Amino acid sequence: MSLSAQKQLAACHLAMGRSSVDVAKYLNISERQLHRWKEQPDFMAEVTTIEEQLRLKISQGIDESGDAVANAIIRSSRLLDQAVDVLEQTLEGDWQLKDLSTVEGDYE
Secondary structure (H helix, E strand, O other): OOOOHHHHHHHHHHHOOOOHHHHHHHHOOOHHHHHHHHOOHHHHHHHHHHHHHHHHHHHHOOOOOHHHHHHHHHHHHHHHHHHHHHHHHHOOOOOOOOOOOOOOOOOO
């Protein structure tokens, strides 16, 4: 089963280590709603998958230079930010982000 764009966005933010409180506020949902999602195995599997992908990207960039670790983290962060941007752009307007630099939903 495929997750909605909103759930995928929540999973990305949780995988990046953001708190449930912050994620709920950012997505303009209740903390209770996010808690219900976190009780769903498919949602938590997505969070785990994203976390593993981040760890892999970081470990692939590690070599004998300390700069390689920093560069891998930066690259991984940029890739995840791009993925989050794409998810935000695919939302169909049934909810509204609080960040004014992003798309606002249509409540008609």
